[in-house]
Amino acid sequence: MSLDGFSMSPLVDELNQKLAGGRIDKVFQPNKNTIIIWIRQPGETYRLNINVNPEHPNINISSQLIENPAAPPVFCMVLRKHLEDGRIASIAQYNMDRILFLHVDVRGPGGIIVSKKLIIEIMGKHSNIILVQDDLIIDAIRRIGPDVSRIRQIAPGKHYLLPPGQSKLNILTEPATQFAAKVQATCSGLLVKAIIATGQGIGPITAKELVWRAGFPEKINVENLDEADWKSLIKAIDSIIAPMKELAIFPTVITDKNNRLLGIAAFNIEHLGVSEYHIPHHFPTMSAAIDFTGRLSIRYTPPEKDALSKLVKHELAKLEKKLLIITDELSLACKADEYRKSGDLLMTNLHQKTPTANQINLPDIYSEFPDQNLRTIDIDPTLSLLENSQQYYAKYNKLKRAQKSLALQVSQTKQELDYLTSIEIALDNAGNSSDVLDVRNELVIAGYIKHSKKQRPAAKHSRPLKLLSAEGLEILIGKNNYQNDEITFKLAQLDDIWLHIKDFPGSHVLIRSGQLPIPEDTLYLAAQFAAYFSKGRNSSNVPVDYTKRRNVKKPSGAKPGFVTYTAQKTLYVTPDHEFIEKMLKEQEKG
Numbered sequence: 001m002s003l004d005g006f007s008m009s010p011l012v013d014e015l016n017q018k019l020a021g022g023r024i025d026k027v028f029q030p031n032k033n034t035i036i037i038w039i040r041q042p043g044e045t046y047r048l049n050i051n052v053n054p055e056h057p058n059i060n061i062s063s064q065l066i067e068n069p070a071a072p073p074v075f076c077m078v079l080r081k082h083l084e085d086g087r088i089a090s091i092a093q094y095n096m097d098r099i100l101f102l103h104v105d106v107r108g109p110g111g112i113i114v115s116k117k118l119i120i121e122i123m124g125k126h127s128n129i130i131l132v133q134d135d136l137i138i139d140a141i142r143r144i145g146p147d148v149s150r151i152r153q154i155a156p157g158k159h160y161l162l163p164p165g166q167s168k169l170n171i172l173t174e175p176a177t178q179f180a181a182k183v184q185a186t187c188s189g190l191l192v193k194a195i196i197a198t199g200q201g202i203g204p205i206t207a208k209e210l211v212w213r214a215g216f217p218e219k220i221n222v223e224n225l226d227e228a229d230w231k232s233l234i235k236a237i238d239s240i241i242a243p244m245k246e247l248a249i250f251p252t253v254i255t256d257k258n259n260r261l262l263g264i265a266a267f268n269i270e271h272l273g274v275s276e277y278h279i280p281h282h283f284p285t286m287s288a289a290i291d292f293t294g295r296l297s298i299r300y301t302p303p304e305k306d307a308l309s310k311l312v313k314h315e316l317a318k319l320e321k322k323l324l325i326i327t328d329e330l331s332l333a334c335k336a337d338e339y340r341k342s343g344d345l346l347m348t349n350l351h352q353k354t355p356t357a358n359q360i361n362l363p364d365i366y367s368e369f370p371d372q373n374l375r376t377i378d379i380d381p382t383l384s385l386l387e388n389s390q391q392y393y394a395k396y397n398k399l400k401r402a403q404k405s406l407a408l409q410v411s412q413t414k415q416e417l418d419y420l421t422s423i424e425i426a427l428d429n430a431g432n433s434s435d436v437l438d439v440r441n442e443l444v445i446a447g448y449i450k451h452s453k454k455q456r457p458a459a460k461h462s463r464p465l466k467l468l469s470a471e472g473l474e475i476l477i478g479k480n481n482y483q484n485d486e487i488t489f490k491l492a493q494l495d496d497i498w499l500h501i502k503d504f505p506g507s508h509v510l511i512r513s514g515q516l517p518i519p520e521d522t523l524y525l526a527a528q529f530a531a532y533f534s535k536g537r538n539s540s541n542v543p544v545d546y547t548k549r550r551n552v553k554k555p556s557g558a559k560p561g562f563v564t565y566t567a568q569k570t571l572y573v574t575p576d577h578e579f580i581e582k583m584l585k586e587q588e589k590g
Contacts, residue, residue, distance in 0.1 A: 002058050002122055003290070005096045005201020006171065007266035010249045011060065011286040012100065015091045018046055018061060024086050024104065029076035030066040035129055035141065037079075039088060050120055051294070052127035052141060059100060059120055060290035075129075078139045082106065082116060082131060089115070094162065096170050096201035098122035119160065132160045168200040172244060176237040180230055188223045191216065191233075205263045210236045212271030240267055251289040253281040253296075261296050264289055305427060305436045308443065312424050315448060319420065323413045330406040336399035341366055342377045343392035346385045354388075356381050419446075419559050421535065422505035426480035429507065429533055434462035438480050442560060464491075467529075467587050469522040474512040477529050481561030484508040485554070488563065494550040497523070499530040500563075502543035502570055506534025508561070510549070524573060532575040540574040 003011065022039040029035055033053040039046045049062035072080070086106035093100055102118040116138075119130040129141040137158045144154040152161050169179055179198065186194040195207040208218055213236035216229070225233070243249060244266065254263040254272045262278065263269045266286060272278045283289040345362045352360075360377050367373040379388045423439060430436045443449045464487050465477040476491060478484035487510045488498065497511040497518055509530040511518055527544040536542035545568040552565045 002056060002124075003098070003264055003266075003286070004203030004206055005093070005098045006199070006203070006206045006244075007264070007286070008098055008100075008122075008201065009093060009096060009172065010244060010247065010266045011290075012091055012093045013247060014286055015048075015059075015061070019048065019088050020090055022046065022088050024083050024088065027076060027079045027084060028066075028068045029073045029079075029141075030068045032073070032141075034066065035076070035079065036062075036066065037083070049294075050129055052120075052122070052129055054125040054127060056293070057122045057124065057127040058290050058294070059122065060287040061285075062287065062291050062294070064291060064294060075139055075141050079118075079131060082133075082138060083118065086116070095165065095168075096172070096199075097165075098201065099162070121163070123163065126163075128154060130154060130160065135160050169198055171199045171202065171237065172241055176234045176241070179237060180234050183233070184222065184225075184230060186222055189221060191220050191222050191225070192218065194222050205265050205269065206240070208271050209265070209267065209269060210240065212236075213239055218271075243267065249286070251283040251286050253283070253289050253292055255279050255281065255296060259296050261293055264293055304440065305430060308436065308440060309424070309427050311443070311448065312420055312427065316417065316420050316424065319413055319417050323410065323417065326406055326409050326413065330403065330410055333399045333403040333406055336396050336403060339392045339396040339399065342375075343389045343396060345375060345377060346379075346389035346392065350385050350389075352385065354381065354383075354385055355379075360385075415559075415562075418505050419562070422481055422561050425505055425507070425534060428537075429479040431479070432462070435479055438462050438482050442481060446559070465584070465587065467583060469511075469519070469525050471519045471522050473518070473522050475522070475526050475529065476510040476512065477533060478508040478561075479533065481559070484561040488549065488552055489554065492549040494548065496549045497526070497546055498549045498552050498565070499526050499544055499546040500565070501530050501534040501536050502545045504535050505561075506530060506536070508563075509533075524571070527571055527573045528575050528580060531573050532577070532580050537575060537577075541572045542574065543570050543572055545570050 018041070019039050022041045024037055025040045025045065026038040027035065028038075033051055035050045037048040037050070039048055046061050047063070048059070049064070050059045051057055083104055083106065086104040089103040089105050091100060091102055098121070100120045100122075102120065104116050104118060105113050106116055108114040114133070117132045119128075119132055121128045121130070128144075131138040131140070137154060137156055137160050139156050140154045142154065143156075144152065146153055152163065154160075169182055171179055183191070183194045183198045186197065191211055192204065192207045195210055196202050196204065199206075210233065211218055211220065214229070214232040216225075216232075249266040250268045252263075252265055252267065252269050253261065254269050255261055256277055257279065263272055268282075269280070272280075281289075281292060283292065345365065346360075348365060349362050352362075358379060358381055360379055361374040362377060363370040364373040364375040367375075379385070380391070383391070423443065426439050426442075427436070430439060440449065462479070462483065464483040465479060467475045467477070469475060476487040478487050484507065488508050492498065492510050493512070493514075495515045496513050499509040499511070500506060507530060509526050511522060511526050523546065527546065530544045531537065531539070531542035534542075545565070547565055547568040551567045552563050554563050
């Protein structure tokens with residue numbers, strides 16, 4: 001979800017106020033969807049973030065720092081060649097639509113000023129960034145060939161054509177009465193849709209807000225409004241456009257409790273209300289509001305996390321039930337020697353007559369005083385003592401074979417329980433959709449989730465947490481098994497300090513020591529992270545083992561995240577939730 005054209009209007013005012021006249025210092029392209037332009041003004045440098053990700057396209061002055069690739073992409077090089085050292089003349093919005101023109105004056109050969117335009121089209125899956133001079137396209141972040149569109153092609157050397165437009169009214173310049181009359185002229189259908197069809201750049205959030213402020217239900221139809229209702233709509237229009245005209249905006253973002261974006265606008269979004277499920281956030285500028293939504297897209301945990309958690313809990317319950325059954329069977333199998341002893345006693349007393357009862361008392365040769373201790377043995381009176389003895393030996397041999405099999409099953413089931421518990425912890429730790437996708441892919445590979453043969457789990461994984469201790473040492477934390485393997489066997493040096501909660505599944509934590517002594521406070525902090533990202537999160541005096549990375553091994557064929565280690569020491573910590581969560585929030589902002 002992104003801004004509609006109506007709420008983009010004050011954003012354009014903000015961009016002009018801060019960026020017009022500024023010099024383009026640097027251009028970066030951190031990924032295939034994003035261009036970042038550093039614009040220098042006297043005493044300050046701004047970062048203009050242009051993102052054409054189809055799911056969340058936007059443009060704003062951003063405080064976020066994004067890592068750039070070592071080699072800039074081709075389009076980035078084109079922008080550097082044509083725009084760096086240029087001056088921003090102005091930023092303009094086309095017809096209240098989500099199309100912005102960044103006018104840049106560049107000094108050409110002989111000192112002649114050449115005007116170029118960076119056109120930003122914020123249009124969902126059709127979003128694009130296009131560099132134009134004299135209406136000819138120099139290049140674009142997404143080239144559109146004739147195989148995609150025969151009417152509007154975006155490619156070097158082609159004439160730039162605006163997207164097909166519609167005859168709509170500008171709600172900021174047209175009198176509210178005239179705008180309402182145009183809406184009324186649609187005669188029928190949902191009022192929300194009629195408002196969208198009438199106004200330039202008006203999206204669902206603005207249209208629903210107008211309907212709400214007029215006092216109508218969201219699903220009301222145009223034909224159901226009387227004269228008094230139309231007056232109410234005119235008042236609602238005035239209540240929104242008056243502050244906009246005076247630049248008295250109220251940038252607002254609404255999220256749900258799972259950090260999912262529900263709405264963003266330049267006004268207070270009253271129709272979504274304030275409740276347990278709708279949480280408002282207010283900001284001083286539109287750029288700050290958009291920056292916040294960008295972070296939401298990282299923090300938002302998709303609904304699939306709940307589904308995966310239910311799956312893992314279900315599998316854990318099945319394994320716990322299985323373990324209980326086979327543990328009971330193993331306990332029974334461990335009594336195999338009792339059957340052998342019964343068989344032996346019968347064999348040593350074959351000379352006795354088979355009793356007619358179903359039990360026989362025989363001297364216990366396995367006791368210290370056989371003549372004084374009798375053992376009662378169940379028998380089948382229809383069989384001879386030899387045949388009864390053979391039955392006991394058969395039971396003994398069967399249980400002895402089962403004992404080995406059951407002991408192996410118990411061990412394997414416990415390992416699988418530990419593994420699934422590590423998956424459960426990884427889901428608890430998952431703070432974004434990429435983390436959740438990692439866990440899902442691991443469950444697919446492990447066979448807990450079926451997938452189409454055409455679908456292959458993604459090879460690219462989310463990144464481990466990276467923090468700095470007060471002493472300046474880097475601490476890495478694996479939030480899932482992929483990340484655990486990465487920090488332990490790819491990122492770690494042999495003399496780095498490795499930590500893990502003792503005897504339970506949890507995150508691998510690494511202190512990158514650079515062969516230097518580890519300060520006690522850093523070691524204690526890392527141990528707190530090891531406890532926090534484990535089943536010991538809510539416990540006190542949690543035992544955490546630590547050792548050098550060189551002492552950590554991964555057995556051949558082991559599941560992701562599973563290791564063995566030696567030469568460890570143990571310290572006991574109680575996770576300080578408030579302090580840890582504050583550090584994690586600061587890391588997220590950074």
